[in-house]
Amino acid sequence: MVSSPTLDAREQRVWDALASIADPEIPAISLVDLGVIGEVRIGPELVHVELLPTFVGCPAIEVMRQQIGERLTELGVADRVEVEVSFATPWTSERISVAGREQLRGSGFAPPVMEGGDGLDVLAVMPIAECPYCGSRNTTLDNPFGPTLCRAIYHCADCRQPFEQFKRV
Amino acid sequence: MAESAPVAKASPELNEVGREALAELILGVADDEFVIGFWDSEWTGIAPMLEEDVATSSIAQDEIGHARALYELLADLTGDDADRIAFGRAPDAYRHAALLNHARGDWAFSVARRWLYESADAVRLTALASSRWAPLAQLTTKMRREETYHRLHVDAWLRRLADAAPDVRERLVDALVRLWPDAQEVFAPLPAEEELVRAGFLPEPLRALHAAWQETVRPVLEPIIGALPPAEPSIDGRTRRTDDFGWLHGQFTMVARSIEGATW
Numbered sequence: 187m188v189s190s191p192t193l194d195a196r197e198q199r200v201w202d203a204l205a206s207i208a209d210p211e212i213p214a215i216s217l218v219d220l221g222v223i224g225e226v227r228i229g230p231e232l233v234h235v236e237l238l239p240t241f242v243g244c245p246a247i248e249v250m251r252q253q254i255g256e257r258l259t260e261l262g263v264a265d266r267v268e269v270e271v272s273f274a275t276p277w278t279s280e281r282i283s284v285a286g287r288e289q290l291r292g293s294g295f296a297p298p299v300m301e302g303g304d305g306l307d308v309l310a311v312m313p314i315a316e317c318p319y320c321g322s323r324n325t326t327l328d329n330p331f332g333p334t335l336c337r338a339i340y341h342c343a344d345c346r347q348p349f350e351q352f353k354r355v
Numbered sequence: 356m357a358e359s360a361p362v363a364k365a366s367p368e369l370n371e372v373g374r375e376a377l378a379e380l381i382l383g384v385a386d387d388e389f390v391i392g393f394w395d396s397e398w399t400g401i402a403p404m405l406e407e408d409v410a411t412s413s414i415a416q417d418e419i420g421h422a423r424a425l426y427e428l429l430a431d432l433t434g435d436d437a438d439r440i441a442f443g444r445a446p447d448a449y450r451h452a453a454l455l456n457h458a459r460g461d462w463a464f465s466v467a468r469r470w471l472y473e474s475a476d477a478v479r480l481t482a483l484a485s486s487r488w489a490p491l492a493q494l495t496t497k498m499r500r501e502e503t504y505h506r507l508h509v510d511a512w513l514r515r516l517a518d519a520a521p522d523v524r525e526r527l528v529d530a531l532v533r534l535w536p537d538a539q540e541v542f543a544p545l546p547a548e549e550e551l552v553r554a555g556f557l558p559e560p561l562r563a564l565h566a567a568w569q570e571t572v573r574p575v576l577e578p579i580i581g582a583l584p585p586a587e588p589s590i591d592g593r594t595r596r597t598d599d600f601g602w603l604h605g606q607f608t609m610v611a612r613s614i615e616g617a618t619w
Binding site for chain 2: 244278329332333334339353355
């Protein structure tokens with residue numbers, strides 16, 4: 187999406203700028219790879235960005251909104267920047283990019299497991315996580331709730347490390 | 356600087372009757388989530404074990420986050436301010452179900468209340484996710500995905516306490532029996548309900564949702580506590596208030612009252 191050759195130079199600059207903003211809670215991943223950027227409309231006077239919260243109550247939403255506004259205003263591609271927090275497209279774990287999943291793993295977070303049924307049926311898929319340190323699946327769920335709304339806590343029986351998983355939702 | 360676009364687009368197709376009916380519906384759901392969120396947050400730091408401290412706090416944060424999004428939807432609809440709606444009302448202006456009037460009690464009581472609430476909320480959210488008012492349908496669709504974790508959690512606790520030693524089980528049973536009548540009030544009739552159903556904002560009448568909820572909970576609860584008496588929602592199910600809630604209201608408005616009109 188970001189590298190599509192049909193995008194004009196302004197659009198490319200906007201997406202590059204968005205890709206340079208890190209998630210405030212997990213700085214290893216950018217807002218674009220996290221999948222929280224929805225539709226981006228670039229008009230002559232207005233840039234409109236749709237922001238899709240991972241969790242409705244995520245306290246980082248306002249920080250993200252401000253950072254997007256500041257970064258795009260600095261860019262000077264339009265007079266006005268509007269950031270709309272939207273639920274029109276529900277954010278789901280599927281929105282995390284392949285690169286984003288690796289970035290999560292690289293910083294010690296297991297990416298959400300994508301096997302099994304729909305995200306609503308978490309009962310079936312929840313107790314699975316791959317240890318981000320050693321790759322083992324010999325892991326146990328310690329707590330489906332963690333230090334932030336989007337994280338669960340696991341323990342790896344092979345390398346004996348506790349670790350967190352970005353929850354599937 | 357970025358401008359904050361309203362959560363919901365202006366809805367010119369809504370007439371005044373529809374707008375007021377919708378506002379009343381959203382206020383009830385928002386207040387439910389807000390109040391249970393604050394009761395849950397009372398466990399932060401003192402839950403029976405560390406895992407539960409984390410879990411209950413996280414669930415409380417989810418619920419208050421849901422309330423915030425609903426208050427913003429409401430503020431947008433009525434031209435009000437979300438913080439004012441959340442913190443600027445007298446206790447008798449809140450519209451949460453009577454189930455949420457009770458103080459948190461002991462752990463068994465909190466589990467019993469949360470189980471009753473989550474099961475009722477699930478039925479309600481499923482209906483609202485197909486509301487004809489798109490902003491409400493979109494928000495509740497997203498909320499449902501998160502509530503699945505809450506139900507998983509409280510369901511496990513219900514079963515755990517039900518299978519525990521007799522004195523533990525007894526506390527759970529007492530709490531469920533005591534809360535059963537007030538749990539019906541999640542489906543208490545709304546004055547403008549006919550309009551809501553007619554417009555498709557509420558896809559099914561509350562009495563139909565209530566019946567559907569009872570059908571799902573009886574098979575789980577009756578093996579634990581025995582036959583449940585017939586129970587129906589009442590007309591004042593969302594307007595009755597208690598001293599317990601008065602106390603909680605004093606707590607959650609304390610900071611907002613300290614500097615009137617401050618921007619957070």
